[in-house]
Amino acid sequence: MATEHLIVESFSSGANAYQITVERDLTKFPRTIKGNEAFEKAVRGGGFPCTVVGTGCVIPKGTRLTLIPPDCSSNPNPTPVTYSWGYFGGNSFNFVPIIPSSEWTHGSGMAASSLDKDFAHRLEAKIKTRYPAFQAYVTSQLSPFETEYLTDDYNYAARITGDLNTNFSNSPPAFDLIDLSIGENIDDGTFNKTKFFAELDQLIATIPKAATYTVMLRSSFWGGHTVSSAALQEYATLHNYLFVDFSDRVDYPAYQSDYDDAGIARHWNDDGHELIAERKASKLGITTGSSASSDFVSQTDEGWSKTDDNLKLKYIENDLIKVGFLRDTGAVIGYAAFKSTNRNLVNDYQVDNALPGDPRHGTVFGDKGRQWMWKGSLYWTPGSGWQVVPGKNTNQYGFDTGGNVVEGGSLGPFYDESEVLASRIYNHPKYGQMFYSKIRPRVWAVPDEYVDIVEEGWAWLQGTSIAYFSRQIIGPGITNPQMIYQARAQELPCLYSLAPFTYVRMADANSAPWTNSYVDRFKSDFSDNQNFTKAYMTPECLVTHGEGPDSVTVGLYTPGIDRGDGVRVGLNSRFNTGQFVGVFGEWDDNASSYVNANPLVNYDNPGTYENAGYIVLGTSFSDVRSKVNALPRPDQSFDFDFTTDNHRWWNFDCRMIKENGLWKVYIGDVKTDNNVTSANGIFAAPYGAWEASGIQTIEFDMAVTGITALWLEWYKPGEENDQSKVHRKAFTGLIGDGVRRTYSISTADPNWNGIVTSVGLRATKVNEGLPITNGGHLIPYRFRKV
Structure with a gap:
């Protein structure tokens, strides 16, 4: 038969890089577009045995690429592919x-x-x-x-x-x-x-x-x-x-x-x-x-007048819904309505208490901390009250606000609006009518301040759903001695909707997903302040709120969206809900209902982060359910290449810092509590809704230093801090000499079943039968299911 040998993949192991070749049958896979596509799909799906150049190692049929073959790493004389x-x-x-x-x-x-x-x-x-x-x-x-x-x-x-x-x-x-x-x-x-x-x-x-x-x-x-x-x-x-x-x-x-x-x-x-x-x-x-x-490319500014009230909002629409973006509130969504009713479902509280001297003093304008903030309200660097702006204090003691930029603008009485750097409505080749914006979000609760953060967003309509893709670009100018390089809960995104939307539902953590079994997340004992429920990890990546089971309902669904290169971003199953001031009112009143996607993200490191999801409008709770059922189910890929970015893996009680182009997780950072010093760091995957049966073995390509054992720790759906939802098993056999290796661990365990919302590595603590990892750290290269 006619064959040829092709390089189909490059990969690295330690300091060496390799190429993988495969023999291609040209009669079955001719050199045509369709033939090439079929061949690539077959190779990456494990359709052929492959050979590693220079080692002679054969990768068995059925192995998905890219791969660092464990049985090839011991070859004493590899022939690396390098570029000088x-x-x-x-x-x-x-x-x-x-x-x-x-x-x-x-x-x-x-x-x-x-x-x-x-x-x-x-x-x-x-x-x-x-x-x-x-x-x-x-x-x-x-x-x-x-x-x-x-x-x-x-x-x-x-x-x-x-x-x-x-x-x-x-x-x-x-x-x-x-x-x-x-x-x-x-x-x-x-x-x-x-x-x-x-x-x-x-x-x-x-x-x-x-x-x-x-x-x-x-x-x-x-x-x-x-x-x-x-x-x-x-x-x-x-x-x-x-x-x-x-x-x-x-x-x-x-x-x-x-x-x-x-x-x-x-x-x-x-x-x-x-x-x-x-x-x-x-x-x-x-x-x-x-x-x-990706499919989401920055656009040039088409202009958006600040003096013409007729251009306060820019709209995208289809036959069913109309959505408006507010110029003077960081291009947040300030209007969303069914065309059949024209009732605005977004809370855009109209305030009139700007400071004297402010051009808006004595007039009515939108609160900068409301609306549907689809690009997100971002938090970093914990510290009670102290902001990243030197010498300025939010005076929000007890909130542990640290750094916070808000898509709309700043807290009253400042009400400074976030700057819109660019906006455009254009026709996207894949998604049709698209709204794009690029903004500089204001620092919350201090007057007239920015930091080195930019947010971009793309929004388009799919039936009665608003699909969104956003980027959070954290610049190198973010400096603060308080930074501890640790994850914080985000509002990514957050939706302030009509106050009567008190019928708040998430999938029941103790029931099978997609079976219409739900729990009520309404906060009934609210005061005049902000009142949140505890975060809740769902098995479906969905939260809804509406006026009742048979009334208008808005859902927030975050299963991950393909950014255009096969990588899905935005997966999240951790949500929070709340109620503000009261349960009555329309779009311009102070009272509001609230839901957010509440992922844990470490924004202390400069870089570009991505998020995506769907805001689903329905005429009833079941209508939202039917529309979500037609969208992609939560991402199940569980494959994270840390040479590209950190994929929103989160960390607590330890630092995660990018050093010399590599992520380094100081998982053995010590804490002293009640005079006991121990390591308790956790490094875990973004919250999702992974089917446990689909993850039999997890492969960790990493270099560990000062560590010989960790815990594999995972979380089942349920309310935060519910220890009955946390499970772990010992992960031993690690070699703590700082050399990159591939380790595998079976997930076989009586508690590894149903849906897993997050899984990661936990440092070993004192008196738990494993070596203490105080001071140890790891460098992740690729974590994936195999």
Whole structure:
């Protein structure tokens, strides 16, 4: 039969990186789009045995990739795949120098705002996270090749050899990574595949190469190049080269840059350059978790007047519902109604007690701490009353507020609104009409203050559901001596709805999920202050509130949403509910009902975090149930790659800090309580609704230091602090020398059944029959079910 051997995955183990190859039957999986898709699905689903290059280790059929084979880690002479020097050759997307008397006033990949923002330098930076000594040579000397290949006019000696000799003093390096980024200047009308393939052979042969090397090609970013892009993919397949597909982003509107010159403007902006770098890095097995690879791309501002009251709200709508976003309250949802009734279900309490001197003094305006805050109210750094703004105090002692930014704005009597940096309503290629906003949220309870945090959000309609995707971008300017790098309960998102929505329901923790068995979460003994129930972990990732079982109901459902690259974010099964002031009133009154998604998240570390879910509007409780039943069930993947981000794993009684590009969990941090010093740190997965029967074994790829044993700890649905819902078993056999290894533990236990809402690792405490882990720490690389 016709076969070929292909590199299908790259992975690392310790300081080494490897490649996995598989034999492909071309009669069963031809080199066609469908054939390629079927082959990739079969490989990643464990359809073939695979071989690890350099070790001879065979990965058995039925094993899902990516994999670090435990039986390969002991090979004394592995052949690692490493990258030291990259030849990044391409066209104007790679580099264009300053063009005198034009809009192009700096040298970089065209339309990128600076050299470090173009794709080539972003890609170099991403590769350095895996291979710190890596360097890239970036050139646009291949631009003439795109046309001159056809006429034999391309000067290889000058454009490649001469160029390298000039820039490396006649001693160019041997490149082990060759990225050929071409396509936009190839004329499909005169394209000659045979000639093109022959000239590509010569081009690659001319570049000085290491003994082992990787070549990567791509499809065109612009329309009109389908023939040549298909040929580039075919060429890559024929030679076992890597190919990066951008066909889903051809002439993508969100990537068009803001230049008057049409030639410059057609090149991609910073977000587009980031997408290029992210996809290429991912193809190399280096994933950074960047959001640019997703369906949710930052948009430019279309304007939103602050003086025109008619533009106070921006609306998206379909035949069933209409949803409005408030300009003067951080683009929160301030209006949501069925078109059949036009009754606003959102509490937008209208206040009139701004401070004297405030332009709103004596007028009526929206409370900045209400509405539906779909991008979230974020908390970090516990500490009674003291905020991250030096010298300013919230005076909310007893609330342990620490740092808190609110999507709408600040607490009265300040009522400072969060700044809308950008907003746009546009047509998304997958989801249709989309509202986008980017804001700087205000610090709660101090006047006129921001910190280094930005929130972005995308919202769209699916029937009577509002789907949302948001990012919380925590900048490096967040500094405070109180930071303890520990998780806090969030309002992510939180919904202030009509006060009569006191019929609050969640799935009963003691019943099978999806069986219509519920518990009442209404807080009946409320006062004039904020009154919350205890957090409750549900087996369904759903909370609802409404006026009664047969009246209008709003649900908050957080099963995780695919961000566009196969990774689902936003999974949460921990909720909180409350009631404010009273149980009567309409949208503009002070009384309000309240629900939130209440995940534990550590926001003390700078980085980009993501969240998603659905706000479901129904004419009754059963109507919401039927709509939720039609949406995806909670994510069951349980696969966390910590080389990309921390995936909202949470930690208590210990620190989690990103150091030198790696997450480090000081799970053995000690605490002294009643004169007893012990370690009690927990590092656990985001709250979900995992079916216990689907997780038989958990694989922990990690390096541990000073630890020989931990507890595997898991939580069943129920109210927080209910110790009957907490279970654990000993996890022994760890080697605490700081070397990265893969450990596996069976979940077999009488209490491992039904639904598990979270599972993690707990440090061993005193007098519990295991070695104490005081001072120990771990570096997680990948945790997953196998």
